[in-house]
Amino acid sequence: MTQVQSEYDRAAEAYNAENESNLQNAYYERPATLALAGEVAGRRVLDAGCGAGPLFAALRERGAVVSGIDVSPGMLELARRRLGAGADLRVADLADPLQFADDTFDDVIASLVLHYLKDWGPTLTEFRRVLKPGGRLIVSVNHPTAEYSIARLSGHRPDYFETYASPAEWQVGDHTINVTFWNRPLHAMTDAFTAAGFRISVLSEPQPAPEAREMFPDDFFLLSTAPSFLFFVLEAA
Secondary structure, three states: OOOHHHHHHHHHHHHHHHHHHOOOHHHHHHHHHHHOOOOOOOOOEEEEEEOOHHHHHHHHHHEEEEEEOOOOOHHHHHHHHHHHOOEEEEEEOOOOOOOOOOOOOEEEEEOOOHHHHHOOOHHHHHHHHHHHEEEEEEEEEEHHHHHHHHHOOOOOOOOOOOOOOOEEEEOOOEEEEEEEEEOOOOOHHHHHHHHHOEEEEEEEEEOOOOOHHHOOOOHHHHHHHHHEEEEEEEEEO
C-alpha cells in the first residue's frame, strides 16, 4: 500500500481537516460505524486504518480500550496530537501480518480501508486471528453498485462480477489525492468473509445523519437515495 501511504502522508493535514466536518465521513460513515459498534465500554478494539484518529477518539470516549494502526506515518502523527502520547498507535500495512497476539481484541473496525486491497484473504485471516472467539469485525467499504455506476459514467462498462482496479482522484484543499480502489461484487465480499471464518450478522445501507440535511441539502439528497458505502458486522466463528 505504498501509494496509499505516500498520498496520505502528503495530504495529511488537508485530508484530516476535511474529514472532520464533511458529509461522507463526519455525517455518514463515522456515525453509521459507531451505531453498529453500539456499546463498547470495556471492550478492546482495534481501529484498523485509523488515520488521524477521529473514530479512535469517539470509541475511547465511549469507554473502549483502543489500539490504532495505519499505513501513513503522517496521519498517525496527527492522531498522536489528537489522542496524546499514551495512545497505542502503530504504523502497519494491512497487507502484512499484524503485530498483535492471537485473541487480543473484542472488536476490529476496518473503516473504509479494505477497498484499497486487491486480495482481502490475508488481511481478513489476520483480523480473525487477533479477534477473540465470538468477537466482531465491523467493516465499511465502497458500495459495489456506486462504484459500478461511476465507472459507467466515465465512459467504460466494467464487468460487475469481476474484481477490477479503479483509479480514484479527488481534491482535498490544495492537494489532489490519487489512489487505486479495488472494486468487487457483493458475493466476492461475502465469500471472502466466510472463507476467513466470519459469519455475517448485519449488512447495512444506512442513511446520513439527519442533521446533515440542512447543512448539505443537495449532496444529502443524492446520498440518501444512492448509498456510497456498504457496512457489515461480522462475527468470528
